[in-house]
Amino acid sequence: MRRILIVGAGQSGLQLALTLRAHDYDVTLMSAKTPDEIRGGWVTSTQCMFADSLSIERKHGLNLWDDVAPAAGGQGVSMPGPDGERALNWLGKWEAGPAQSIDQRVKMSTWLELLEDRGGNVIIHGVTTADLNSLARMYDLVIVAAGKGELVQLFDRDPSRSPFSKPQRALSVSYVHGTESRPETPGAVDVWVNLVPGIGEHISIPGYTLSGPCQILYVSGIPGGPLDVFSDRPAADEQFRRHLELFKQYLPWEYERYRNAEITDSKGVLTGGYAPVVRHPVGELPSGGLVLGMADVVVANDPVSGQGANNAAKCAESYLASILEHGDKPFDREWMQTTFDTYWEYAQHVTRLTNTMLVPPPEHIQKILGVAQTNQKVANRFANGFNNPPDMADWFFEPDKAEAYLTSVA
Numbered sequence: 001m002r003r004i005l006i007v008g009a010g011q012s013g014l015q016l017a018l019t020l021r022a023h024d025y026d027v028t029l030m031s032a033k034t035p036d037e038i039r040g041g042w043v044t045s046t047q048c049m050f051a052d053s054l055s056i057e058r059k060h061g062l063n064l065w066d067d068v069a070p071a072a073g074g075q076g077v078s079m080p081g082p083d084g085e086r087a088l089n090w091l092g093k094w095e096a097g098p099a100q101s102i103d104q105r106v107k108m109s110t111w112l113e114l115l116e117d118r119g120g121n122v123i124i125h126g127v128t129t130a131d132l133n134s135l136a137r138m139y140d141l142v143i144v145a146a147g148k149g150e151l152v153q154l155f156d157r158d159p160s161r162s163p164f165s166k167p168q169r170a171l172s173v174s175y176v177h178g179t180e181s182r183p184e185t186p187g188a189v190d191v192w193v194n195l196v197p198g199i200g201e202h203i204s205i206p207g208y209t210l211s212g213p214c215q216i217l218y219v220s221g222i223p224g225g226p227l228d229v230f231s232d233r234p235a236a237d238e239q240f241r242r243h244l245e246l247f248k249q250y251l252p253w254e255y256e257r258y259r260n261a262e263i264t265d266s267k268g269v270l271t272g273g274y275a276p277v278v279r280h281p282v283g284e285l286p287s288g289g290l291v292l293g294m295a296d297v298v299v300a301n302d303p304v305s306g307q308g309a310n311n312a313a314k315c316a317e318s319y320l321a322s323i324l325e326h327g328d329k330p331f332d333r334e335w336m337q338t339t340f341d342t343y344w345e346y347a348q349h350v351t352r353l354t355n356t357m358l359v360p361p362p363e364h365i366q367k368i369l370g371v372a373q374t375n376q377k378v379a380n381r382f383a384n385g386f387n388n389p390p391d392m393a394d395w396f397f398e399p400d401k402a403e404a405y406l407t408s409v410a
Contacts, residue, residue, distance in 0.1 A: 005030070009030075009108055010044075010106070013146070014111040017115050030125055036350065045207050047309040048204070050099045054100055062111065069101070069376065072190050074126060075091070076182075080251065092380045092381070099191060100205065100208075101205050101208065103214075104309075129285065133285045155282075156280045158282075164358070165275055175209050175264040175268035176215050198222070198225075199227055201218050209268065215266075282337060299351060301350060304354060305350070306348045310398070322338070324341075368396065
């Protein structure tokens with residue numbers, strides 16, 4: 001039986017560990033925290049997962065919250081005009097099925113316990129390069145799935161695929177209860193993207209947290225701008241108060257929805273920011289041993305496109321297929337590079353979509369967003385592009401392709 005070590009207990013590491021166990025691999029997973037410590041910790045992301053990613057979880061029997069989590073049916077877009085009213089306000093429907101967001105404190109703690117129940121070896125220990133150097137020789141394959149910390153330094157930045165060298169957004173997140181429905185879609189459960197040109201974005205995401213259904217309030221501000229006011233990492237109530245003040249000024253329709261809401265818990269907030277980066281997938285230990293990076297370790301996108309957890313799920317599924325197909329052959333450098341290249345065939349489109357959203361929209365994208373106001377086909381295709389980013393390459397990124405598509409659906 002082949003022995004595989006996975007470092008990191010997030011979406012990608014745990015999903016890969018659980019699916020490898022289903023194929024009787026000897027899997028050891030190292031987590032820096034126990035399940036109870038994860039449940040009692042801070043929120044870590046917004047983790048909105050779209051239909052294709054959720055279908056992977058359902059395929060492997062990992063969909064444990066379908067009966068309690070809100071199912072978001074579409075993705076709306078709003079943008080304020082010069083007079084403060086909405087210049088854009090439309091909703092695209094997700095044709096492949098609804099999205100879902102499960103607080104990773106809930107999901108990862110449960111999956112970690114499930115891995116033990118299914119015969120996986122779980123070791124609670126923070127891992128350094130020195131630790132990995134001595135551990136690696138005990139396994140046929142070592143995979144690093146911890147996107148933060150010392151181990152990331154094993155993987156060199158790929159400058160040809162990493163156009164940004166510093167964070168493009170200052171991020172802040174609040175989990176809240178008591179948000180009101182949108183007047184235009186009463187009772188509906190949708191993700192909504194608010195674009196504030198030259199300032200940043202707010203994305204509203206229905207989610208499920210430790211205390212049940214909630215709304216996840218995500219704000220991304222251009223560094224140094226009006227939405228970049230959380231670097232002091234305020235307490236949860238103060239952070240939400242600042243969010244409300246910003247909404248009152250820049251997104252008054254969102255302020256009306258959130259003004260009577262309350263923070264879900266004292267650790268239901270998150271702040272930060274990081275430079276989007278693509279790294280080379282093979283890391284070399286001081287001993288000469290090789291390790292394979294996955295998900296955020298090797299392809300870390302800004303959260304503005306909501307792709308983090310989806311990328312992780314797709315990467316874990318892609319790596320699973322590569323491992324199963326490889327059989328008993330050695331996991332050498334060539335196999336590691338090929339395994340990443342197979343995943344990159346998908347991930348390159350995610351990176352392009354995300355990086356496109358981080359810069360001022362060119363004229364043809366402005367036109368797409370405007371046409372979507374009155375053309376449901378365009379609105380739906382834009383929304384579905386977040387579930388299936390490769391489709392964007394056929395019509396969204398290049399002016400001539402965009403014009404041809406818009407003409408075809410006019």
